[in-house]
Amino acid sequence: MPDPFEPRIVAFFCNWCTYLAADLAGTSRLKYAPNVRVVRLMCSGRVDPQFVLNAFARGADGVLIGGCHPGDCHYQEGNYKALRRFHLLKRLLREMGIEEERIRLEWISASEGDKVRSVINDMVEKVRALGPFTARVTEDRVLEEVTA
Amino acid sequence: MSPRDESAGSVRVGVYVCHCGTNIAGTIDVRSVAEYAATLPGVALAREYKYMCSDPGQELIRQDIGEHHLDRIVVAACSPCLHEKTFRHATEQGGLNPYYFHMVNVREHDSWVHVDKKAATEKAKDLIRAAVRRVRLHRPLERRQVPIKPDVLVVGGGIAGIHAALTLASAGKHVYLVEREPTIGGHMAQFDKTFPTLDCAACILTPKMTAVKMHPNITLWTLSEVSRVEGYVGNYTVTVKRKPRYVLEDLCVGCLECIEACVYKQAKVSDEFNLGLSKRKPIYISFPQAVPQVVVIDPETCIEFKSGKCKKTCVEICADRNAIDFHQQEEVKTIEVGTIILGTGFEVFDARRIPYYGYGVYPNVYTAMEVERLVNASGPTGGEIVLRDGRKPNSVGIIHCVGSRDEHTNRYCSRVCCMYSLKLAHLIKERTEAEVYNFYIDMRTAGKGFEEFYNRVAGEGTHLIRGKVADVCPGANGDGRLMVQVEDTLLGMVRKIPVDMVVLATGLEAQKDAQEVRRLFNIGCSSEGFFLERHPKLAPVNTFTDGIFLAGCCQGPKDIPDTVAQAGAAAAESLALIDAGAVELEPNTAHILEEVCSGCKTCIPLCPYQAISFVPDKSKAEINEVLCKGCGTCVAACPSGSIEQNLFEDQEIFEEIEGLLTYA
């Protein structure tokens, strides 16, 4: 009997807000699903859409981006750029057949440890319901014998 | 730009998995994680150890680098926000560049937040695998030193700002003290007696205020506000707007004759300092001991400003000094400071937000601050506690926790209200011999001398009733008294107590403009709106922005002793930076790959610090490393991949992502 599907979610957290909020969730011993792997960046503005695409291409089932609330970016405006890129990226991903729930942008400030918990739990459940992400172009799929 | 180790394929990585006692080891199978790490490509050795941050733990790293010829170090332990510096230092001491180190968070992000031990262990393995792949691409980076400018800006002239400024000035540093009211002193100047000793606030405050005025190292700017802050730790450029007082500070001697002489024979303007309980004239001084001892003209109410046709008796009477100048303009000053201390204080909770206590509806419902002014000898009633109609009250009810400890308003406890309510109970009893009732939920008297004070007040016959007041309404028999309805939880019954006067112990809140102010200084706020400290226990006066410190109630409600202690702490932090002379900047800055930059100018407008400029001669972009803060926004934006960020290069992040997802 195969193991039940456990989503693998890659998260890009900004150092000053979301990463600290996740630390706070830790010091407060809040509990949440173990499916997320965090990549620490200085600012959500550093999130290059290529990172998100690479994560999916390598087998992530979902990608979460965490940054400071609009107006509160430690570097003033990085999160606005992240928001714009996210908008275009989401549209692109939708056209590529990737469901909206797999890519998520959340504004989480340093004191919102509980939000980290609830966002992660929520996203894990939503992605679990969607099932594994299989746009990995496996070699055998491509070479599949064609029967027109 | 420092070259990448050409032998990135053959680097030797040392991996250390920390137990952190049982904090990590209790949930994560550290042994199997270390064993797994040893199997990863490039890992020369993997160890587990009880406390990596301890001296022996760090010594392990130092020794292993030498003995095992390690080129990179990975430590899986707590958050990098805690110990990244510690381990970078250990790496450096072992003889490697400190940036050949990468930290993995398996505590705050793993063992502390997951219950499934197997999943937590697998997660730790994934994270370490990613770190090992990433660290192999790290380059040897150098930290840059920048000098610290010695001057300090203190924002806010309350007791916090005053104490910080005096401490720094005594240490020989030049301080700019900027205050937006016409006088320094803050809320403390409005108090009468302070708990638990009942010293007179003015008596202990005014000498400090005078010391500020007299100190040669302090530049005092009142009626002034910071409008712009640029730069970074050690090098802040601050713009201060000085509003016109219409009275020349250097010439006014504070005789106050102009106030007497004003064409307004009666004061008609609501006096802000007395919270509207009395009136002032358009030309006024906040309180007699104001510093600077200079009057101020309010352009909103002065006839000369409104019509241009005043007799200007004030100018007449000041003929020998000629201190009044109706044409004074706003001044904009720019200063260069190395550090900034924020002591912008608090605001009192607006009692109108709790309508069932009747503030603003029933005339004899007062806020505690208003009663402070009544009690104060230089207040609107000369120290007499009287009702609106001038009679002395026979009975007074003091309601604790107004606006505090309440889901509907503020959840937190405002810390000072129990003590000041007991103080007011004592003073009211003293002045009026009225029956005093204190309605409290819990009695919080935790400071030095506080419990003794509580016993004293209790011993004086104050009625202490444990219950949250449900309602304040006019008494049924129409005699002007107010009925306080409360469940006395110690007696176990609902009581209706008639009183002449109700005093609301309103809590402390962040200033209304706290959000604008904190954006101005690029610091954070907590969910209650107070400025956010870097660490509640270990760095209560630091912020996440280097060089900017907090003191007093702007960081959270506290009393005067704690405020003064924090102000001293903030001054000490400032001094530590200034006397060190220089600060090292993190090297995670971005740089343009000049050879391949096409000069498309996409990056130019993206930097809020104006670190990127276009060089027309070369037709390429250029980044000023000193101004760059390392956010990486331009790096992500560059369409041809021609900007790189130290420590966060594209390749390093791609490796990290792949390491997380692909099983080596």
Added chain:
Amino acid sequence: MSDKPKVAFYWCASCGGCEETVVDLEEKLLDVVAAVDIVYWPVALDFKRHELETMPDGSIVATFLNGAIRTTEQEEMAQLLRKKSQLLFAFGSCSHLGGIPGLANLWDRERILPTVYRESPSTPNPEGTVPRRVSKVNGDALSLPGLFDTVRTLDQVVDVDYYVPGCPPTPKILLAALDALLNGKLPEKGTVLAPDQALCEECPRKESRPEQLSLAEVKRPHQVLIDETTCLLAQGVLCLGPATRAGCEALCVKGNMPCTGCFGPTSRVKDFGGKALSAMASVAGGKDEAEIARAFENIPDSVGTFYRYSLPSSLLRRKRLEAGR
């Protein structure tokens, strides 16, 4: 048999434009023909497959292969030519990045074949015939190449030595490649034979792009009366020049149209579309959802805009089909 180096040209899923480039060498073509021995070029010369098969392995010095790989025959030919050639050049956007045919990666066989053969209004096909791998005609078995669901770039099928980018590559680029080949001046294996900088470097309108560009709205070319001397992005038209490799001398821009990215990314970029959209997001859009949505309203087709030539070479390679397929 001559001693001149043997060269081959082949086309896979392509439009023939790359062949045109060879023809567009004009009189220089004579120099080329004089310097090399073309041993295989189906579109122009009558060589058969079995002749190619009998050539010794590695006897062809260089094969220029254009077109993407989407049929079994193309895959076989790519593998065959790889075996027979010392150097394999991916010639043109299709073999380099997937090209326009790469957009088929938004679909699969099951959707494409019926659309083309049955549902297309301009294709008369009353019997609803759809091509089959093997069919019997008059007792004989007739076979056709199989069609893959996914279009691939050449390097996803065989090892590629060099790339000559463009849709099509300009004659200049091709000549430079041939020149490097014939004079032993080829760079490191795997190099794209065009400058490793963005197009803005050679764009005649570069000076006119303001340093502080912030658009409230991005427009499509037909929505703007495009001025012939000003930077297209500055006029609000989405030009992918900043994200696209230089080398074409900004031909499209000189034709008063925006660059659509056919030369692909620089070597420092992994996914052209991702980077291009990141760059566009940096020049347009406001600070809230509504402003941002308005700014990019006029991009009706994200994949067609950002991955027009490069979908198969992108990180995701193709659109994800429904689960179960």
